[in-house]
Amino acid sequence: MWFERDTIVTKPKPDIVILPSLLAADFGHLEDAARKAEAAGADGLHLDIMDGHFVPNLSMGPDVVKMARRCVRIPLSVHLMMSRPDRFNFIERFIDAGADPLLIHIEAECDIPDALRRIRTAGVKPGLTLNPDTPVESIAQYVDSVDEVLCMSVHPGYGGQKFMPSVLNKIHRLALAAHRREKPQSLSVDGGIDLNTAVQVCRQGATVLIAGTALFGAPDMALAIREMRDAARAAYSQFTQEAQTSV
Numbered sequence: 001m002w003f004e005r006d007t008i009v010t011k012p013k014p015d016i017v018i019l020p021s022l023l024a025a026d027f028g029h030l031e032d033a034a035r036k037a038e039a040a041g042a043d044g045l046h047l048d049i050m051d052g053h054f055v056p057n058l059s060m061g062p063d064v065v066k067m068a069r070r071c072v073r074i075p076l077s078v079h080l081m082m083s084r085p086d087r088f089n090f091i092e093r094f095i096d097a098g099a100d101p102l103l104i105h106i107e108a109e110c111d112i113p114d115a116l117r118r119i120r121t122a123g124v125k126p127g128l129t130l131n132p133d134t135p136v137e138s139i140a141q142y143v144d145s146v147d148e149v150l151c152m153s154v155h156p157g158y159g160g161q162k163f164m165p166s167v168l169n170k171i172h173r174l175a176l177a178a179h180r181r182e183k184p185q186s187l188s189v190d191g192g193i194d195l196n197t198a199v200q201v202c203r204q205g206a207t208v209l210i211a212g213t214a215l216f217g218a219p220d221m222a223l224a225i226r227e228m229r230d231a232a233r234a235a236y237s238q239f240t241q242e243a244q245t246s247v
Helices: 027-039 062-071 087-097 112-121 165-180 195-203 221-246
Strands: 017-020 045-050 076-081 102-105 126-130 148-152 186-190 208-211
Touching: 017 186, 017 221, 027 045, 027 062, 027 221, 045 062, 062 076, 062 087, 076 087, 087 102, 087 112, 102 112, 112 126, 148 165, 148 208, 165 186, 165 195, 165 221, 195 208, 195 221, 208 221
Parallel strands: 017 208, 045 076, 076 102, 102 126, 126 148, 148 186, 186 208
Antiparallel strands: 017 045
16 A cells, blocks of 8 residues: 555544535646645545446546545545446555545445455445435445445435435434444435535434535635534534434
């Protein structure tokens, strides 16, 4: 591996994690955008990898992850929107580039247990992603093998889409299940996240917010992150109070 993973600075995990999505940045200045997110107080950086088959778009490859790893010290959450993340050593290539965690889709056309095992064996946290129309039950047999579940709140492929309120019930069910486990997973949401929708999803139990346009398009990203975190934290506290009484 070309870098020493213990050089990454991981802050004590806050109750709400904010990850700016690099997909919403100016692709002519990605290094500047990554540094800007770190300086603004982001807990990590989110990178969407699109293969042009699983989703109708192409985005970035391992070299962009490697660039981000070189220029920032916050964690890099890498989301493989790929039909076959198991082919051509993509898992290992993105891990070598600096991904941690590494998320694949439950809808991918691959051996899910083997892919998750390869990620874990490499010393990286594995995660599973569900598209908006995919039922919660689809990940039931794998949930103990992952550290994170990502619930898409738009159909993946393009940034700037509007949040789909229909996913709120799914987020709530996933959050309650995670809350009751001995080793709860992080529950992240990606798609149309702004100050308003951040409150909605954290009220349902989400803990990780992936936001693109709302952060990279903000006049002051640091202020936008602080405001989103404060509002989301208050909303999440309501979820935890209700979850405690429902146990």
